[in-house]
Amino acid sequence: MPVKESFTPKIVAFCCNWCSYAGADLAGSSRLSYPADVKIIRVPCSCRVNPMFLLRAFQKGADGVILCGCHPGDCHYSTGNYYARRRMTLLFSMLSYLGIEKERTRVEWVSAAEGARFASVMNDFVGTVQKLGPCRRLEDVRCKE
């Protein structure tokens, strides 16, 4: 379909400051490319990411949201990524209930040394979202024009 070819998804990536954000930096300094559709938001820890942030992203037109944190056991704050994983598991099942495909959301562990992994995760994720096409927009009933 011609529509899909021109489709550039909007992807929000939440990256923890200590592992994944550094991993993204390493991907950059190693010149490993991934699609420009990915925009990174820096958070101190994956556990700082409120499920509300993901909902807001989908509300505002994001086509995919990915949350990256330190590998289990490596969290700078020792347990933050475990909380993130549990919270997201719950949120993802709710999202699929809302009709947002579960492939549009993902939790990945990327360490500060895994620049190549960061790039390949992003390539894979963008590819998946691209195949799904534009996301259905969540509506904010509070501020409907």
Added chain:
Amino acid sequence: MPKIGVFVCHCGSNIAGTVDVEKVAAAARTIPGVVVACDYRYMCSEAGQETITKAIREYGLDGVVVCSCSPRMHEATFRRAAEREGLNPYMVEIANIREQCSWIHKNREEATEKAIVLMRAAVAKVKRDTPLTAGRSGVTRRALVIGGGIAGLSTALDVANAGYEVDIVEKEPTIGGKMAQLDKTFPTLDCSACILTPKMVEAAQNENINLYTYSEVEKVSGYVGNFTVTIRKKARFVREDRCTGCGACMEKCPSRKAKNEFNCGLNTRSAIYIPFAQAIPNVAVIDAQHCLKLQTGKCGVCEKVCAAGAIDYTQQDELIQREYGAIVAATGFQPIRPYQFGEYGYGRYPDVITSLELERLMNAAGPTDGELRCPSDGRKPKNIVFIQCVGSRGQTCRDKSYCSKICCMYTAKHAMLIRDHWPDMDVHVFYIDVRTPGKNFDEFYRRAAEEYQVDYRKGQVGKIYEEDGHLMVQGSDLLEDRQVLMPADLVVLAVAVEPSPDARKLATMLTASMDNNDFFTEAHPKLRPVESPTAGIFLSGMCQGPKDIPETVSQAGAAAAKVIGLLSKKELTANPCTAHPEEVRCNGCGECEKVCPYGAISYEEKELRVMGRREKRRVAVVNTALCQGCGACTVACPSGVMDLQGFSNRQILAEVDAICR
């Protein structure tokens, strides 16, 4: 509306090569609130920073966005520049358009577009920035070392020699720890006591070191630089200031049935005792459970024979409260008691012993005066079988999953010493792998096999049983591909080591994290190996993982260096990005406290003004000195009143909006 300045860096051609920087600056000027936007070749240079400070001065900026490299590179640089000009350093945000844009994208149009989005997100965030001030706190220039073994002693001596006060808390009546019980040390076969006791004396005589023996940590509060610790000094029933350690009481004490802990229970001791000849302090202690006077009220022999009048049956536990700047955990280890391995018959056959028991049987100050004898009948053993990896490297509930690291070497040491002292004894070792990484370690092990003809067998033991009053060992030899059966007079189990059972309780008090095996976890496995993730708590020796004496001493020194680094600071700056509850809306439910890895959240009764009424309510309070700013509590809070400064909900949502626009 806040006045924002946007500064786009070329980074030579690193950014400008793929991103149209002028277009980014032009796009910034269209955003409401942005009063100035410009680009420059190198923003991080003197002149580049001058551009920013000049703009702050001229336009009276409230916030600054720098579109440049990763904040991990130059965030601090630009914050300092802003601070010089009187702008709060936390009003500076970085848009990462190098690592996350220009370096990874080839298409100029695409990259420029992305750079604009990233810039817009940073502007959206900076508009909601609030000025933050890093808290400062003083440092108590005294360290606490918990554990008086070789790890604790080494750390304490290093810190004390740098000129700081150190207190050592040791739960046993004497310092020295496990190393005092050893006979010889590998790979040089030094006499353990000969190298340890000078260290003990040095610690006792160092005027900066204060020993609390027979004491335990009861309570810890406070935070890095400012800990308050309560120490319980257990009743010795002997006045330390009077006892001369003459030992007359020990000779006359009628109660002699207590097991001698120092000799692993292989013989008995009196109820009033000094653990060993070189104990420090050289002061007797009464074991209340076995003392006739304390149990029945009738005896008092020691009081009568004590010329110094040191005995005091009325002594009580004493609680001491002290302030510390840093705490070092050096709680050490213990060998497991392998009762769960029924096939080896430990506890059932007296001639099946652990390696630490063998150390005592071979030690000149031990129960047999250094003559190796079978514990059952005191005969001289002929065949001695060593079994490696008992309780280590397993996956079942009986085993520890880790390698205990020291057993291969000490078994080689034992085998070698036995063959050296008593060449008529035969020594067999059943092993899975012989692991000897370390300086001169493999040479040492090979010497045991080559020079001393120790019989190393690749295999394990499946069963030990008694036949005609003899122990029979049924094992396997995998290289010969057969089962072997051999008689043994003495079987020595190289049992796994485990952390001290008190360590878990202590870790909870210190809010220091532990792994599944109850070893303390380090802040970073490679780069911060002697620090706990909790600020101000350091790790020394076996409490962090199995290690031998040389490694323990080097880790102890590393921990000391970190302690000295902390204590030498005049004051500490805390990370201002901490959590803050909006008290009026907090209902004190307790969810945030549960997820906090640092114990930074507590609850207080506070009088608040709610809807014009005064009301007393339980609300969450964050100790900003402890809070590390992870944000776990902000999401856990069901009413959304907990927020993280510098990464507030409003800020992150604004970024999301800017990106998804």
Added chain:
Amino acid sequence: MTVTEKEVSRQILQLSGANANLCIRCGRCTAACPVAGQMDQKPHRFASLLLHGQADTLLRSNSIWLCLSCMACSERCPRGVDPARLVEGVRQYAVRPRGMAHFSPDQVPDVVDDEMPQQALMAALRKYRK
């Protein structure tokens, strides 16, 4: 189609339900086995031979018929490999093509009590019906 020895080994590993990869070659299974002396393939060889795709050696061995299914090896194994299951897996593979691998409940002898491991019972029936 003939099945390769490697494939047979893989099937046996799957059939056994045991994870041979956990084995650290310590030899405690052979040390504990009451009949290892008579076996031509000792219990410790089962894990590595199966992993290396050499099931034929085991299928031809007397070990699978000598094994008492006493589970001493599994009891002693520090890694939870459960070597008795590996032996049972090879035995089943040897028995299945011969048919008659099933039996009815009324064939269960009265002497069997609750404490007897089910695997021991099954193994006994397999062995004596071979």
